[in-house]
Amino acid sequence: MDILIAITLPFLGTTLGALMVFFIKEELDERLEKTLLGFASGVMVAASVWSLLIPSMELTQHLEKLSFLPVVIGLFAGFGVLLLIDEIVPHLHFKTGEVEGVKSGLKRDTMLMLAMTIHNFPEGAAAGAMIAGVLNNDATMTMSSALILSLGIAIQNFPEGAVVALPLKTEGGSSLKAFIMGTLSGIVEPIAAIMMIFFAKYMHGLLPYMLSFAAGAMLYVVVEELIPESNGGKHSNIATIGFALGFAIMMVLDITLG
Secondary structure, three states: OHHHHHHHHHHHHHHHHHHHHHOOOOOOOHHHHHHHHHHHHHHHHHHHHHHHHHHHHHHOHHHHHHOHHHHHHHHHHHHHHHHHHHHHOOEEOOOOOOEEOOOOOOOHHHHHHHHHHHHHHHHHHHHHHHHHHHHOOOOOOOHHHHHHHHHHHHHHHHHHHHHHHHHHHHOOOOHHHHHHHHHHOOOHHHHHHHHHHHHHHHOHHHHHHHHHHHHHHHHHHHHHHHHHHHHOOOOHHHHHHHHHHHHHHHHHHHHHHO
């Protein structure tokens, strides 16, 4: 039961965020949006460090002086894969509407969905890697820590679900369509989690790489998308405060409850 909760919590966070289209008539206030984006960035960075990179390092201690190597390889692999996907997959930035990736004739909604998939896959992979460690009976990871990571991702998915869904409504779409699109933006997360659990089951030795890979992928999303979007234009200081708050909350949750 705990595993099912850990897998589905991030998706639930996105769904609840997208549900805001039925309660908010206009798009989010700019200050609130920047605060929420900064908050999400802080949660993801803290989760990358305490829930993924540190456990990955603990799993490689037996390598002594080379214990850093699997962690660094996984970290750069996470960055590299997301960078490659960002370059070749046609997608649309949420905030600016800028099209990236190879040229294509895809519709706007399709490219927006691809952008959501790119954005949310690392979070699902992170939750799955953590759960995989628990299932493999690694002493450095517990079910509590896996649930805390999933809860942290769900918390930062709530504002993301709203930030994605509300613009779709204000652009002329119906509330129901905006809600469905916002909800579907998170469906890739449980899929990614299950994929990571499956791979870790048969390739136990790759777990340190998988943990740091997920961290690298999450950090890429923060640096490439969330921070630029939250710091662009006015009120960037509010986004910074949101980042600090999100980072602190996730750090406290992981240390005290994990």
